Amino acid sequence: MFKKILIANRGEIACRVIKTARKMGIRTVAVYSDADRDAVHVEMADERVHIGPPAAAQSYLLIDKIVDACLQTGAEAVHPGYGFLSERAAFPVALAEKGIVFIGPNPRAIEAMGDKIESKKFANAASVSTVPGFLGTIESADHAVEIAREIGYPVMIKASAGGGGKGMRIAWNDAECREGYTLSKNEAAASFGDDRVFVEKFIVDPRHIEIQVLGDKHGNVVYLGERECSIQRRNQKVIEEAPSPLIDAATRAAMGEQSVALAKAVAYDSAGTVEFVADQNRNFYFLEMNTRLQVEHPVTELVTGIDLVEQMIRVAAGEELSFRQKDVTLTGWAVESRIYAEDPFRNFLPSIGRLVRYRPPEEGSDGEITVRNDTGVVEGSEISMFYDPMIAKLVTHGPTRLEAIEAQSDALDAFVIDGIQHNIPFLTSLHHHPRWREGRLSTGFIREEYPDGFGVRAVDAAAKPLLAAAAVAMEVIRQDRLEALPGRLRPASGDLRKDWVVRLDKDYIPVTIHEGFAAIPLELDLSVGEGAAPVNVVSRWQPGDLLWTGIVGEESLTVQVRPVPNGAELRYRGISVVAKVMTPRVAKLEALMPEKAPPDTSRFLLCPMPGLVVTIEVVEGQEVKAGETLAVVEAMKMQNVLRAERDLTVKAVKAKPGDSLAVDAVIMEFE
């Protein structure tokens, strides 16, 4: 076995690999760019090597630098993680020249599977079912349209070298096909340095199912069940699970066997993933094979009990797989949510900055429930514009799908992140969506269920009494302390005030305390609403805590608490609402206060995130129809097209291409 390995990656996956290496008694070397000087993976590793400036192209993507770092530290093998160099055939070749082992498949397998067109040819040869499409290189937009017409719309345009949704577009007509071709090509060139794209049939209501395979250098290949990753937003996976609610044992076996056949055809000798698209009738078609560890591998680990990173290291060292297909069992259900630095309320635009607060829920097993959080950040870490905006992968495992989802919802409620915008409200909303809970999925799920994007969820009838009770419980504690201030006119009576009114959004909800005593832990009997039955409220919350954890009646809940003037913003299950607790009289007076309209910003195009202006598509005085492109802003390597929300006339353009803008900077003004 290796004594020392280098991890040619950063963030959560580097930390993840280091953890397993440590467990196996292997020393670790981290590499880092200027932007990652204080990163967690650098701190965790036994040794560290600086490899260049922040831009990945000048650091994490430089094969020479990684090879040098190995030679300098004496690392015998390299784990590439995912992304960066993980699927570049040249990388294992360069390592091999210096006698360094690549913890991944052989370069021929990478080459064969890495190119989406090549891989389809292999799949056909291995009798794996594939989607109809054109496998040659497309020369022009016209050519793309011609092929698309042949296959029939809808079609998908994809980067040959792509992955992770970058350089991928769906087209339903000729115009979109043309636009998609150009955008895909540009993004492919920018992201992968390879602008080849191809076109294939787009399957309606498809589900994304993938098979985890694992091979060794002795010709053994097994499959470790499937993962479903149908919950995607713009082809970027959001929630993954194992197993899939769609797949039955027979389909699993068929997919697994085809995957193994494909892997064997390329002498696959590491962990890899064969991606399929499946329709609702369990017909499945080969999509591509990812010759690396997948982001969502933890769900497979939790249902199989197999540490995939450990297996990759072992087979790379030449060990034979210690188990066979019949030994692989799937136990329970695992669900993973990807926590991204993006603003769900502003069309999921990237958000960068310092993690002022970062408190993930507690990891570990409690009874039949397991919580795991794969992350590469700590409180105080910087989410920079240079890398992927993923902050963490929260994984829960339970005996059944619903139990795993419940555990996931609870864990998300308790996840504290401040300083940047994040998608937890959206994730929580997804986990409570009945269609998700029923397992009726398709990759269009988010588009179909959130057609107008994601907005703040209104307080529903179920949450209202819970949040009102929590708000009063907090107020009782706060108020009690103030009773002890010096210089009182008369001694405090020590009695608890009984009658309160909680303002939640626009509702005034009367709350009556029947019994209780202001102390930590707090226990109260109270009624929420006129004449409602009393419920028992228990909590250990103390002023300043960002989480209110407690029990209201039968319900055990965790609510995020952030102070606002005279109240608190409460976040719970995707709901975000300001709660103000008042005496009935003050509440009555407060109700007289006018509602103020927020300032009108519709006359401006504001920069939705910090980024670089790529193009300004209009000139001053131009009349623009709703939906037309106004400007393109690039952030986190993604080009974001800013379109006119209504018909308008451009009054003044305030930014030019190349400008680096802050969030909410004015790009242009309208009449």
Place this chain on the structure above:
Amino acid sequence: MKEILAELERRRSTARAGGGAKRVEAQHARGKLTARERIECLLDERSFEEIDIYVEHRCTDFGMGESKIPGDGVVIGSGTINGRIVYLFAKDFTVFGGSLSETHAAKMVKLQEMALKNRAPIIGLFDAGGARIQEGVAALGGYGEVFLRNVLSSGVIPQISVIMGPCAGGDVYSPAMTDFIFMVRDTSYMFVTGPDVVKTVTNEIVTSEELGGASVHTTKSSVADGSFENDVEALLQVRRLVDFLPANNQAPLPEIVSHDLPDRVERSLDTLVPDNPNKPYDMKELILKVVDEGDFFEIQGNHAKNILCGFARMEGRTVGIVANQPMVLAGVLDIDASKKAARFVRFCDCFNIPIVTFVDVPGFLPGTAQEYGGLIKHGAKLLFAYAEATVPKITVITRKAYGGAYDVMSSKHIRGDVNYAWPTAEIAVMGAKGAVEILYRSELGDPEKIAKRTKEYQDRFANPFVAAERGYIDDVIMPHSTRSRIARALRLLRNKQLENPWKKHDNIPL
């Protein structure tokens, strides 16, 4: 006997009705509460004891003899905020537009004298139309009497003004001399002369909002210390402020039970200061992570944002926080920042509130605008305020402390009691680049040499140890232990005894 009691009730209810239902309705329609409703929001329930409810004006000119309403446009009395005594007056816009008459002023003076004599805070709620013109010079005299009491009370009891409607002409100077002014957005304005007079005299056309709205006074003029969304929010926030303040200049600091452990460690503070010395960071994060429960009552949050001032608690006891904000103008000291912080420091010193100062200051802002505006004198105010303050003073230098601004920001030399620095601190006359450009002017043409010199200077001075070797810094502390170090220092200083030489009063450069 019953009839006599009934007569009292009748008189009371007449007085409480103020200007009558119609005017009350009009007040509500404007988005405002009445004087008595405001008092209900501000004070503990049923704690208000009104006095002088039957006072009526004595004017007979211009038909005023026919028009008398008990209370005469101002409601005065005492009550409690979380059990603690306060005195307050509230202008009643429904009665003669809250305008000030001789008797109206006499009520205010009576209350001011009670508050001063009994050493309790006084709060004024303003919503009035200025002097009662029918009374002429009698009203002016009344103003003068009120102003005098404001001055005599200053520094003895906290005085808070809340502007909740119009406040113009003579009315503005009483709030102007109190410790804090808060305004309600969209419904309040303050100016010496209104838009009509402005137009006649200068031909300028402005609205009341543009001339003296909450936004003007909290951002541009700095007349007001904060603004709030509506009457209720403003009054509840005043309650929150009063909880931080001692009753008078000899009363103990208010102390509440704190559940926040004094030795709480904040690891993330170790990465607060970025590697790049030119990159800003948010000083507010440091404040919120150091103080009890992240509870910070900011003063003048929208004015001179390059410096932060406000109240917080450490181990349940009030402290005043002053901090340079690198996010805005690199945290530089300019005229506005100096004035803002100087006034805040002096308030804290008046009322024995310890001051914690966080320093990251690149110096004073250069330029003609600043020099012509009198930066020398205004900067001196902050220096003066810190130097004369005898309350416990704790200073933490997080990054830059350059030049004269280093001295100003509660340095050891002006009686800083406990002065700490983070390992990232740079205490120097100026930044390395600037220093080298002066020291090695002849080598400026040679970038290589200059780079070497800059590095030399950087290595020698860009750290806290040169200052620590001289004892200017008491200790270099880990950022993550900042809270526990400050909490300990405050405990050590609890019995601090320090007196300035006897004087009638000092002569701060105004």
